[in-house]
Amino acid sequence: MLAKLPTRPGLRHCALAATAALTLLSAGIPTATANRSADGGDRPGLSRFYGQKVAWSACRGDGMPEDLQCAALTVPLDYSRPKSGTLHLALARYRATGDKRGSVVLNFGGPGGPGVPELAYSSKEFMDLTDGYDVVSFDPRGVGRSSPVSCGAGEDSGLASLDDDSALPDPQALLGRLKQVAADCAEHSGPVLPHIGTVDAARDLDVMRAALGDDKLNYLGFSYGTRLGAVYAAQFPDKVGRLVLDGVDTLTEPLTEQGIAGARGQQVALDDFVGWCAKDIACPFGQDPRVAREQVVRLVRSLDEDPVPTDFGDDFSGQDLVGALGQGLYSRELWPLLERALAQLVESGDASGVLGFATGGFAFPLRTAGRVDPSPGALVDEEDVPLDNLPAALMAINCADDPDRPTVAQITADLKRLRAAYDKASPVFGRYRLTQVLMCYGRPRGTEFIRDEVKDLGAPKMLLVGTRGDPATPYRWTEETAARLGSPAVVLDNKGDGHTGYGSSKCVHRKVDDFLLYGSLPPSGSSCGPDQDDG
Numbered sequence: 001m002l003a004k005l006p007t008r009p010g011l012r013h014c015a016l017a018a019t020a021a022l023t024l025l026s027a028g029i030p031t032a033t034a035n036r037s038a039d040g041g042d043r044p045g046l047s048r049f050y051g052q053k054v055a056w057s058a059c060r061g062d063g064m065p066e067d068l069q070c071a072a073l074t075v076p077l078d079y080s081r082p083k084s085g086t087l088h089l090a091l092a093r094y095r096a097t098g099d100k101r102g103s104v105v106l107n108f109g110g111p112g113g114p115g116v117p118e119l120a121y122s123s124k125e126f127m128d129l130t131d132g133y134d135v136v137s138f139d140p141r142g143v144g145r146s147s148p149v150s151c152g153a154g155e156d157s158g159l160a161s162l163d164d165d166s167a168l169p170d171p172q173a174l175l176g177r178l179k180q181v182a183a184d185c186a187e188h189s190g191p192v193l194p195h196i197g198t199v200d201a202a203r204d205l206d207v208m209r210a211a212l213g214d215d216k217l218n219y220l221g222f223s224y225g226t227r228l229g230a231v232y233a234a235q236f237p238d239k240v241g242r243l244v245l246d247g248v249d250t251l252t253e254p255l256t257e258q259g260i261a262g263a264r265g266q267q268v269a270l271d272d273f274v275g276w277c278a279k280d281i282a283c284p285f286g287q288d289p290r291v292a293r294e295q296v297v298r299l300v301r302s303l304d305e306d307p308v309p310t311d312f313g314d315d316f317s318g319q320d321l322v323g324a325l326g327q328g329l330y331s332r333e334l335w336p337l338l339e340r341a342l343a344q345l346v347e348s349g350d351a352s353g354v355l356g357f358a359t360g361g362f363a364f365p366l367r368t369a370g371r372v373d374p375s376p377g378a379l380v381d382e383e384d385v386p387l388d389n390l391p392a393a394l395m396a397i398n399c400a401d402d403p404d405r406p407t408v409a410q411i412t413a414d415l416k417r418l419r420a421a422y423d424k425a426s427p428v429f430g431r432y433r434l435t436q437v438l439m440c441y442g443r444p445r446g447t448e449f450i451r452d453e454v455k456d457l458g459a460p461k462m463l464l465v466g467t468r469g470d471p472a473t474p475y476r477w478t479e480e481t482a483a484r485l486g487s488p489a490v491v492l493d494n495k496g497d498g499h500t501g502y503g504s505s506k507c508v509h510r511k512v513d514d515f516l517l518y519g520s521l522p523p524s525g526s527s528c529g530p531d532q533d534d535g
Contacts, residue, residue, distance in 0.1 A: 002411055045082035049075060050210045059092065059120070068120055069093050072379055073211055075141070075204045078195055086376045087192060089146045089204060090139040092116040094123060098131040102214040102241075105205065106137040109223030109247070110499075111198070112383075112393030126502055132517045133218065140228075141204060142189070142196040143393045145379045149189035149196065150386035151181060161490065171412040175441060182442030185392060191376060196393070197400030199449050202232040206239060216241030218516060222500045223473060225245040226464075227401070230454050237459040242516050245510075246465040247500035248478040251454050255402050255440065256418065259433040260425045261474055267426035269329040269471035271294070272497075276332075284339070284346040296325075297427050299346065308349050312387060316351035316358070323355035323391070323431040329471055330499040399440035403448045417426025448467050456486040463490050463515050463522075465508055469497030472509065493527040501528065 052074060061069040068091050076083035092115070093103070106126070108118045115137030119126075126135050139146040186193055205228070208218040218241040221229040226245035233240050250258060274292045285292035304318030311429040328338035341353025386392070406414070418437075422430035440446070462485075466478025475493075482489035494501035494508050503506035507528030514520040 006240060035275075039177045046076070046079075046207075049082070049207050052207075052211050053213075054211050055063075062334060063093075065120055065123055067094060068123070069095065070116070073138070073204075073208055075207050075530065077191060078201060081204050085191065085377060087141055087147050088379045089141060089208075090114075090116050090144060090209075090379055092119050092138070093120070093134045093136040094126070094130050096130050096132060096134050100134065102134070102216075102218060103136045103209075103212045104129055104133040104218040104220060104242075105208065105212075106135065107140070107219075107221045107225030107228050108137070109221075109225050110143070110390070110394055111140075111224040111227075111397035112143055113224075113390075114139040116144060123500060128513050129448050129516060134212070135179060135436065136208075136212065140201050142192050142396060143389065144152055144385060145349065145378060145382065147184065147190065147192040148385050148389040149193055149392045149396050150155065150388055151185040151392045152188050153386065153388070156212060171408075171415050174415070174438070175408060178438055179442040181439065185443075188386070189392070189396070191395060196396050197447055198228050198231050198397060199235070199401075199447055201228055201397075202235050203458060206236050209239060214241070214287045216240045220244045220502070220512070220516065221246070224397075224500070226250055226473075226481075227450070229249065229462075231450060233457050233488070234454040234463065237457055240459040240462070242519060243459075243462040244512050244515060245462065245481075246502050246512070247470060247473045248464050248466055248481045249313045249473060249480055250477045251484055252451055253477075254404050255398060255437045259437045260421055262472060263425040263429040263433040265471040266326055266329060266476060268430045272427075273329055273335055273338070276335060279468040282339070282343060284343040289310065295371065300405060300428060308345075308351050310355055311350050312355075314387070316355060319432055319435075320351075320358045321345075321354060324354040326432075327357040331504060332498060333504070350394055365371065383522065395436060395439045396443075398436075399443045399448045401450055402446040403451065405440065405443075405445045407508050408518070411438075413479065455484045457488050459488045461490055461521055462488050463492060463512065465492045465494055465501045467494040467496055467498060467505075469501050472499045490521050490524040492522055493525065495527055505530075 017525070054068040054071045054073060056071045058066070059068045070090070072088040073091055074086050074088055076082040077087050081115050106115060106119065108115055108122075116139050119135070119137040129135050141147060142149045149352065205217060205219075217232065217236070217239055219229050219232070221227075221244070222244075227246060227249040229243055230249075230251060233243060253261070271289075271293065274285065274296060275289045277285060278287050278289045278292045281287070283292065285295040300318035300321055302318065303316065303321055305316040307315030307320075323336075324341075328334050328341075333435050337353075341357065344350045344353045357428075403450070418434060419431075422434040464478055464485075466473075466475045468475050478491060482491050492508065492511060494505055496505050498504045503509070503511055505528050511522050511528070515522075521535050
């Protein structure tokens with residue numbers, strides 16, 4: 001889907017850290033050693049990857065949790081040619097404290113969200129799972145420290161070339177820009193870019209499962225992570241253990257339809273936030289909700305015309321603000337922080353608060369002069385993760401997963417209609433979402449596997465959690481995906497608000513933990529009320 005990271009408590013912590021101009025902490029990560037045979041030995045050229053054993057050690061860095069361990073996993077760059085190169089994926093875990101029955105792997109969404117820092121900042125939320133599991137997360141290929149993709153830096157960034165909409169009325173000019181962006185992203189991303197899609201990431205998960213010593217994959221995926229989990233179950237149905245998908249993504253809707261649904265959902269969430277804000281005397285948009293909504297639109301347009309400088313060297317534009325709003329609206333618990341950050345921006349022109357949201361909650365230190373680039377496929381240092389890695393990875397993965405590539409004639413004919421549809425869905429998020437969709441132009445055609453093959457699974461029962469008031473993944477996607485996956489899908493209806501349910505609903509949290517820890521599934525179609533502990 002086109003939504004960004006789900007806003008978990010870890011992101012709340014990171015947003016606060018970014019607001020205070022703190023940097024993401026370093027994780028010292030050793031590589032895995034290949035000294036154990038595993039069940040991938042019958043796959044040509046893959047036995048050395050399936051035979052590795054993860055070598056864990058303490059994560060290095062001031063402020064890193066003392067009980068968090070880090071490692072690296074080696075995977076093929078190209079699974080069709082496993083001898084052509086390798087990648088290292090950054091891993092982190094909290095060790096089991098009870099009787100260990102294996103590992104549970106977490107993916108926090110995006111696509112483009114790094115799992116290692118998120119797990120570091122989210123420890124309390126998942127500690128109940130350590131009663132039976134090592135709790136593991138990772139930076140997927142192309143993300144965070146795992147060969148991060150990029151479209152360039154600063155004013156030379158391909159993404160920066162789309163910061164104004166002067167080309168939108170002129171399809172030919174727009175297409176020229178989009179082709180240049182695709183070329184810039186290919187130039188700055190390196191060899192991982194053609195192999196960044198979810199199909200390859202799911203194969204990485206299976207190598208990870210074997211390297212962790214597990215016969216079956218136990219998995220908890222949020223938002224985009226539900227797509228990854230579903231693709232894994234389609235590729236490796238006999239390796240599925242206890243699998244939970246929270247904030248269920250669509251497997252079939254074209255990106256254009258996903259974008260409209262996302263813009264519409266985010267506009268509803270923005271209207272709710274503005275109504276809440278207007279009740280507070282400190283709201284920077286005043287106390288009239290209608291006027292406040294207009295003020296938000298004017299602020300976005302004003303920043304697009306006249307961006308404000310930041311400490312990172314890049315100006316903060318209106319579309320940067322739209323991205324920040326999208327992050328801050330995922331959870332009501334973030335609203336007070338978002339209100340303060342917006343007040344800081346409106347009243348003093350200080351974008352440092354909203355910048356924490358715009359970067360997905362993660363603030364990376366600036367690269368120092370004289371650093372040596374790592375060898376291809378090696379983990380990068382945290383200061384070398386490009387500032388645009390989140391949006392660059394989001395677009396690269398979404399495009400790799402989508403087979404639709406409209407022709408020049410189709411885009412030219414449809415652009416006016418699409419603009420009107422997106423503007424109608426949201427005067428704030430419409431253009432932002434449309435730009436994300438158009439970014440696939442000029443890139444290679446994506447896979448048809450997800451749309452054609454991820455269905456009618458022969459896997460064990462799995463739990464799908466849909467939230468009625470989710471601004472990013474509409475509840476109907478849960479119903480549609482459950483029907484598509486077939487008999488294994490068990491649906492839990494969370495009648496609350498916010499993106500995903502595990503972090504906001506005690507009822508959902510408990511039912512997910514009961515399934516992962518004890519194998520206890522709720523009846524399909526059962527529900528959790530918005531303010532209750534029992535469903």
